[in-house]
Amino acid sequence: MQRARCYLLGERAVVLELDPPVSLVSQQRIWGLSERLKSNPQIVETIPGMNNLTLVLANPQQTALDAIERLQRWWEESEAMLPVSRQVAIPVIYGGAAGPDLEEVARHSQMTPQQVVELHASVDYVVYFIGFQPGFPYLGGLDARLHTPRRAEPRLVVPAGSVAIGGSQTGIYPLATPGGWQLIGRSDIPLFNPQHEPPTLLRPGDSIRFVPQKEGVC
Numbered sequence: 001m002q003r004a005r006c007y008l009l010g011e012r013a014v015v016l017e018l019d020p021p022v023s024l025v026s027q028q029r030i031w032g033l034s035e036r037l038k039s040n041p042q043i044v045e046t047i048p049g050m051n052n053l054t055l056v057l058a059n060p061q062q063t064a065l066d067a068i069e070r071l072q073r074w075w076e077e078s079e080a081m082l083p084v085s086r087q088v089a090i091p092v093i094y095g096g097a098a099g100p101d102l103e104e105v106a107r108h109s110q111m112t113p114q115q116v117v118e119l120h121a122s123v124d125y126v127v128y129f130i131g132f133q134p135g136f137p138y139l140g141g142l143d144a145r146l147h148t149p150r151r152a153e154p155r156l157v158v159p160a161g162s163v164a165i166g167g168s169q170t171g172i173y174p175l176a177t178p179g180g181w182q183l184i185g186r187s188d189i190p191l192f193n194p195q196h197e198p199p200t201l202l203r204p205g206d207s208i209r210f211v212p213q214k215e216g217v218c
Helices: 024-037 060-077 102-109 113-120
Strands: 004-009 013-018 043-049 052-057 087-094 125-130 137-140 155-158 162-166 169-172 177-179 182-186 207-213
Touching: 004 060, 013 024, 013 060, 024 043, 024 052, 024 060, 024 125, 052 060, 087 113, 087 162, 102 113, 102 182, 113 182, 137 169
Parallel strands: 087 207
Antiparallel strands: 004 013, 013 052, 043 052, 087 182, 125 137, 125 207, 155 177, 162 169, 162 182
């Protein structure tokens, strides 16, 4: 079992944070513990992240220090949860104006752009959690050969739908925002719609496959 540390976050929350590495097995246990604690009357909200879990407390003045000790124990007793996994295909136009950093990722990986596309689109990724933006999926499963550092200078605006690589992860920007990940493509699939229930297309545990498209097809 990975070692975990628990600590206070601000005035209302406690955090359980696991030592690296990130793994699907540990993430499944985080999902399981998060689901179990949703019914606890002393907890307002459970927020699973990548290798961590944040609990927002109902009465932090009385329970915060005790919650740290209990959270450690809950983690040791936790069990994995295997959510219903949907297979979701994400059509992507790679390179060009849609993916201006594809060439840089190819140079860093010592591949051709086409090899990067083929490798990136050959994997079934798992949604570990949704965060950063509404609907932004942090995906596990990026091939180590494609791990690429973030840009030295983040862009002021990353277009919505951009498919990107940041370090050891890949993801999709649901909304236009500043960002420093390497942009390799773009999809027209909407990941967030506040008029829908639920408003996000993807959810933890979903399996994602990127499908290369030609211009005008996505």
